[in-house]
Amino acid sequence: MPARFKTIIEPFRIKTVEPIRWTTREEREDLLRRAHYNLFQLPADAILIDLLTDSGTAAMSTRQWAAMMEGDESYAGSKSFERFHRAVQDIFGYKHVIPTHQGRAAERILFSVMCKKGDVVANNTHFDTTRANIEFLGAEAVDLPICEGKDPADPHPFKGNLDVEALERLIERVGAGRIPLVMLTVTNNSGGGQPVSMENVRAVRAVCKRHAIPLYFDACRFAENAYFIKLREAGYGHKTPKEIAQEMFAQGDGCTMSAKKDGLVNIGGFLCTNDDTLAQQEENLLILTEGYPTYGGLAGRDLEAIAVGLHEALEEEYLRYRIVSTAYLGRHLAELGVPIVQPPGGHAIYIDARAFLPHVPSPCFPGVALACQLYLEGGIRSVEIGRLMFGQHAQMDLVRLAIPRRVYTQSHIDYVVEVIGQVWKQREQIRGLRLTYEAPFLRHFTARLEPI
Numbered sequence: 001m002p003a004r005f006k007t008i009i010e011p012f013r014i015k016t017v018e019p020i021r022w023t024t025r026e027e028r029e030d031l032l033r034r035a036h037y038n039l040f041q042l043p044a045d046a047i048l049i050d051l052l053t054d055s056g057t058a059a060m061s062t063r064q065w066a067a068m069m070e071g072d073e074s075y076a077g078s079k080s081f082e083r084f085h086r087a088v089q090d091i092f093g094y095k096h097v098i099p100t101h102q103g104r105a106a107e108r109i110l111f112s113v114m115c116k117k118g119d120v121v122a123n124n125t126h127f128d129t130t131r132a133n134i135e136f137l138g139a140e141a142v143d144l145p146i147c148e149g150k151d152p153a154d155p156h157p158f159k160g161n162l163d164v165e166a167l168e169r170l171i172e173r174v175g176a177g178r179i180p181l182v183m184l185t186v187t188n189n190s191g192g193g194q195p196v197s198m199e200n201v202r203a204v205r206a207v208c209k210r211h212a213i214p215l216y217f218d219a220c221r222f223a224e225n226a227y228f229i230k231l232r233e234a235g236y237g238h239k240t241p242k243e244i245a246q247e248m249f250a251q252g253d254g255c256t257m258s259a260k261k262d263g264l265v266n267i268g269g270f271l272c273t274n275d276d277t278l279a280q281q282e283e284n285l286l287i288l289t290e291g292y293p294t295y296g297g298l299a300g301r302d303l304e305a306i307a308v309g310l311h312e313a314l315e316e317e318y319l320r321y322r323i324v325s326t327a328y329l330g331r332h333l334a335e336l337g338v339p340i341v342q343p344p345g346g347h348a349i350y351i352d353a354r355a356f357l358p359h360v361p362s363p364c365f366p367g368v369a370l371a372c373q374l375y376l377e378g379g380i381r382s383v384e385i386g387r388l389m390f391g392q393h394a395q396m397d398l399v400r401l402a403i404p405r406r407v408y409t410q411s412h413i414d415y416v417v418e419v420i421g422q423v424w425k426q427r428e429q430i431r432g433l434r435l436t437y438e439a440p441f442l443r444h445f446t447a448r449l450e451p452i
């Protein structure tokens with residue numbers, strides 16, 4: 001639509017609604033205590049605005065619901081798989097497409113086949129499940145974000161980029177033989193939802209090619225990344241997000257994908273590769289735990305919803321609304337003086353908890369403390385991405401406000417801004433926390449804490 005008016009509206013109208021529930025402050029105090037100050041442990045109906053994640057929380061479209069009715073639930077060779085396969089190949093272009101129940105299943109299979117003990121995997125920033133799946137195999141996950149990506153205030157347009165010189169140094173230090181693959185996470189979730197430029201993709205590809213190291217994408221938010229390239233990188237303004245995504249994936253050898261993000265579905269994922277031998281090994285593993293290769297742990301109807309969702313996520317009207325509405329939250333928080341990762345990411349706004357709570361040192365989990373306070377004050381659930389999630393590897397202590405796709409309206413976001421503004425005014429009273437229980441890996445999901 002021509003930009004005649006400056007207001008960018010939600011490019012949909014609402015057909016089905018779901019009530020949300022108010023709780024009292026006393027109830028929330030009690031709920032927090034019983035959840036051991038871990039917001040993952042809260043019952044969802046005790047939350048007013050749930051910004052825990054943008055994963056699997058999207059509202060599906062009428063077209064997706066209609067497609068689900070076409071779901072072919074045949075065990076093998078279903079029509080739904082054909083449609084899913086066609087949709088994925090159209091955008092991603094890889095030879096083999098292996099459905100999985102979600103992203104981490106694709107990761108587990110990929111790394112089980114490609115990595116062994118002592119190997120090293122480089123990434124702009126590994127997501128928690130990616131890192132955990134690599135470490136579970138006894139391999140090392142190395143994050144190589146550019147310097148600007150580690151500074152929350154730096155306004156670099158492609159803070160998700162991988163530091164190409166650092167990659168060269170890593171290869172020189174450990175040897176290409178110990179690096180079974182390099183990954184690029186688009187957009188870089190743990191680094192603030194920041195995009196990776198096409199120039200960086202090409203530069204990483206060139207290094208990988210020189211050392212015969214395969215390049216894989218962690219493609220969860222590929223459509224948002226493509227739109228950022230369109231907006232910010234010279235030479236891409238006239239291209240469609242789909243063309244940009246195709247160009248990007250053509251630089252790689254495969255990908256893992258959680259369709260719960262830019263697939264606009266509530267469950268699903270896939271693994272792609274151009275390598276016939278690897279694909280065979282991956283399908284064998286898939287059969288062991290996920291299912292037959294034409295459903296991979298999903299129902300036929302789920303495959304249908306993904307096939308439609310992947311293309312809807314690339315529609316320009318949708319992407320414009322998506323990026324602008326996330327930036328709206330960021331802009332209003334920044335205007336209040338709240339320190340956020342700049343520029344705003346695609347799927348989330350990240351509050352810099354170290355700058356918000358300078359009196360709470362990192363080992364006392366400033367991100368968790370702030371997330372708990374947002375819940376206490378206004379029933380908002382967010383997530384810490386920092387010391388609790390990544391332990392010593394944490395480069396920053398952030399609180400992520402992830403925006404579910406097509407779920408909340410502008411007034412919900414205005415409410416969130418008001419609550420955070422209130423917490424900002426009272427920030428000096430917020431105390432840190434200490435751990436009372438932690439699991440051996442992915443501890444943030446089940447950790448128990450108490451106020452200091």
Ligand SMILES: Cc1ncc(COP(=O)(O)O)c(C=O)c1O
Pocket residue numbers: 055102103104105127129130185189190218220258259260269
């Ligand atoms: C960048 C990234 N990679 C991988 C995953 C894992 O996907 P899933 O939750 O579907 O297992 C996520 C999920 O949030 C993610 O953000």
